[in-house]
Amino acid sequence: MTTSTAPIAARTASAGTLKRALALPALLFLVIFLFPFIAGPHYVILMFSAMGYAIALLGLNLLFGYTGLLSLGHAMFLAIGAYTAGYMTSTRITNFELILLVAVAIGATVAVPIGLLCIRYVKIYFAMLTLAFSMLLYSFLFKFYHLTGGDEGIRIKAPTLTAWDLSGLDTLSVLTGPLYYYVFALLVLLTALMRCLTGSSLGLQLRAIRENQQKAEYLGVNVKRYRLVAFVIAAVYGVLGGVIIAIPVGLADPTIAYWVQSGNLIFMLLLGGYTNFLGPLLGAVVFIFFQDQLMSFTEYWRLTFGVILVMIVIFFPNGLMAALDRRRWWST
Amino acid sequence: MSAQSRRNFLKLSGGAFALGSFAGAPAFAQSPPVKIGVLAARSGVLASIGECALATVQWWADGVNKAGGILGRKVELVVEEEGNPKETAERSRKLALRDNVEMVTGLISTGSGLSVGPIAEELKTIWMSWDATTQKDVEETLPNPKYSFRSTDNEVEGLMASLLTVKHFKGKIKTVANLGTDYSYGRNMWETFMAMMKKYDMGVTPVADLWVKVGTTDLTTFVASLQQAKPDLIMSSLLFTDAFIFVKQAHAAGLTGASKLVMPAGGFQLNEMKKQYTPEGMILGHNSMYFEAPNASPLLKEFVAYYKGKTGLFPHFEADRAYSAVASWKAGVEKAAQQTSGKWPSKDEIIKAIEGISVESLGGTFSYRPDHIPDCNFYMGFTTHNNPYDIVTISPVETLNTRDYQKPAGADFFKWIQAKQFPNLS
């Protein structure tokens, strides 16, 4: 990642600099928090799925930004999340926390074997192997329709929360109300957790692995184990994101795992700025809302996105955050 | 909690462009235009089908506006794209919540139908579907839909094709093969076909069961496998580009000489079923609209001329699906308005009016049953080369009405077939 920026600020940042450093994330979370009061229901539901993408991208950036592994198959974990929600709600288990827990369990159990295979490779081989696995899942979901519903997929009914009694509300007010803030809390929690992980020895050692695998090994960094840890954490975040993204859609179907969706996830990451901890959050929000407007504006929105991605890759590799976070408080 | 705040913080003005054209439209009263949301596929396999249906809706809107609009209000189309289920769900919510359209019409793929159906009910927005119906769609997901009006059951085409097969090939065929399109529609067709073969104890044994992924462009291996199986008759539910590519490559390999072909939905690709490689005597279905229907209505003739002029192609049955959806809704609005003395009726009143309504659509009379499933004509027949075009046409044209060939509301399809006495075909 020759274009990355300088490392995290000096160990003991003074109070002033810390305050300024927190301004950016605080603003971002404030906007998301206040969104249901300031925007119409359509946009609030868009933000709902943007939060799902943000969570998935936080995990993916642990792989791409921190460990330097480009996964072209991360959408398979979105699909695992969606189908878990589908299977559970269709057997009348609609408790949201339970769905998330089961999704995490399944995501982790799938991610460990796949991770063990994939982390032995880097660069192009890792990208192609992850792509092959996601297309394997796509074909399975598509072909074995007795189990997975094939192209029809599986219906996802609106989940229920233990703390809140949602029975009185219709799906729209659930999505723009209590469930929105539940997912918001989850986003804050998972962002804090990821911040803690990347600030811990794991974060530093993953970056060392990214920079120079051999040197890291000779300094006692267990490359295989930490790459697997990063892969499984990324998968778990991906599965959680998958559950959240699928709820407003109300359907888990094979197209979620198609390889072009994994490409879009990386696009969002680049748009936000993968060399920045907050890149995933900003990338998800900007991409979702920009796509919403672009799709209504022109039927050739893929062409426009393609051109934008070319511009980002060539001229703005560090994405939007590089412009916003001048002092690089949050760089990976 | 969900604030309906008017002050829209993001001021992301809906970029959706209005489509109704103005050529010679009469001056409209100051009443606001009636916005109709259109979800049309623009990319991937469904692109050509979506574009045909969209062109039909646009033609319908121009006609309506020229004749004074609906209850004096000009029709304005807000077009969005039918993509994968996630994108389609977002677009349908945008139409309902952001553009607050009066009604949403569209959708061809089953996946997007399954996600938009519940959203239409949730947002209390009338959805007049073009296609997007499968067995599963009907049973569990929307047991008694209020705002969604869906299309005919999938199996109708399979039923009719089976009856034609029984009528013309009973005793003449021993072995059959399936070349199914690999999604729910294809499975429904094959299950229906085999159930009908059993009902009329045709004594046929299936010798091949092949499934083609939608959009495949190289079917040489499928053709070769069918030649290996040597079936007397091939029932193929293919309906996308793979449909005519199969016929073309089958002809090249001599398969169409040996086996009879049944393509209940092949009419989707009527412009590509060239005489050059499409055999005569193939059962070809045109669903609810055949551009050369025997007693074609002036409406159909006018539309076919318009469409051929605009695109150089003949319209396929998605045009009728689109036309019947929007025309039924307009008729429903106007019928409901009689009770409300000309005032724009409420959604519930419109829904009640549409149930049981029947309109003159491109493919003939089209009416909605109380359970929101339509009844209409279906056209099927044996292909022939004697026509002035470079494509095959069908003759004689069997016109069958779904009243006799579509299971009643809530019935189990396979039990219904066993019991039903189908009228014998002409």
Add this chain to the structure above:
Amino acid sequence: MTLLQAQNVRKLYGGFCALDDVTLTINDGEHVSIIGPNGAGKTTLVNVLTGLVRPTAGNVTFKGYNVVNLGAVRLARLGMARSFQLVNIFPELSVGETIAVAAISHLRHGERFFSSTARNRPVWEIVERVGAIFGFSGKLDQPAKILSQGDKKLLDVASAFALSPEIILLDEPTSGVSTADKSTIMRVLVQAARQMGIKAIIQIEHDMDIVFGYSNRIIAVHNGRILADGSPASIRARADVMATIVGRQYDHA
């Protein structure tokens, strides 16, 4: 007490015999210089001793474990560190962070996923101490990629030292540095070794002033075989060895 032992080690690259039947032991308190002409097999020897390269025959044991089966990570944990001939650093990481990676391994804090590294006092104490010894105190926050070539090499060595290993193998630590600075670097290495409690240093070296000035044992390697192995005085006395290795009589003042 023997730290590192090589038994009848042979290494063939296709037909070429890089190491031919090498047996040696490294003990506590030794500062070994490995000398020999280019292509004599010095780097191959260090690579075999550190498990980077698998010997064709024979084996190398460190604290009773076979070096090759251990792998670099467990070797580092057990107390063996090395630097590389070509500079091996983390370009995007800061100087402080590079040293911190080694400190974390040494302190076994590698699994502390939920405590912030920035507030981990023991790690940064090692970083500051090693940084001070190697003269990086002012540059701890600079990304490694903008350091000079010499500083990069020094950082590579410094990070190896930060592991506080028992034995450290250095592949030409002073190469590419002006002769004036060579001795300052050597003084830093010796001082660091003493402060970090390093028991043995093995150093590939070409500069005879350094070899005879600092090491207390010299191994002369030629054509993959050990020509001579002994104290600096005994090696200098061997005219044949000095002729092949140095090419002339060397009389260190």
Add this chain to the structure above:
Amino acid sequence: MLASANILVGGVFHAAVLFLVAAGLQIVFGVQKIVNLACGSFYALGAYFGISALAWAAAFEVPAIAYIPILVGSGLLLAIVLGPSVERLLRLIYDRDEHFQILLTFALVLIFEDAIRLIWGAVPLQTINVYFAFGELRIARDLAIPNYNLIVIGAAALISAAFGWMLRRTRFGRIVRATAENKQMSEALCVDVSKVYMAVFTLGVALGTVGGALVVPAGAASIDMGVELIVDAFAVVIIGGLGSMPGALIGALIVGFVRSAAIWLYPEFELLAIYVIVITVLIVRPQGLLARTA
């Protein structure tokens, strides 16, 4: 039994199609270490452009034997226009991490899909009557193999042979292989690497466009054919071994036969079979069957 010969030919035909695209992917990766996600899009563009070229030529009542040269010519022409311009785009980021090069080609996939619909529209297109213009090889009463399929197989074999000969025998081939082995060294020996990269990338694109043009008469051109084909081409290249041309041939034959066998024996398994093979190869022999060590 004869019919199973037909399945064999079907498998070889599918393999020929896959080989043309995979070879384009392979040569570009071999030399420039770039995995071109847009190889399928060039294939689709070649198909559409081939249709337009033939339609244009039909206006001049061109004889049947001219069809193949027109198709191949249109593919080459398109490659000469597209190849250099895309390569110049990639050149801006050669110094960057290879992830960025893959992502740039992903952007091209998005661009080309819409560009095709913009230029040629959404309705699937067919060429004028080429497929039947070359008659057929009658094996039995109602069992024939269209000669056009054999022509495509022949063309693919010819192209792979010419390719192999070019790489091994010609001076340009040696330079290409040298640059593949060690870019710095060949630069030091005053090889203008940027010209080699341009030529190689254009060659890769040409394999895709010519492949698309040659194959389209047997079927039709549809918008999403590019996106679908990419995944199969990946499978071929992984199985055969990244960077090895003979590997692309072996990989294409394996995928071609596995697909036709699965279609006949166990349809559910058709799609899955390919990916299972890919993953087993990547685990057992990561560098692929024929490539040198990874």
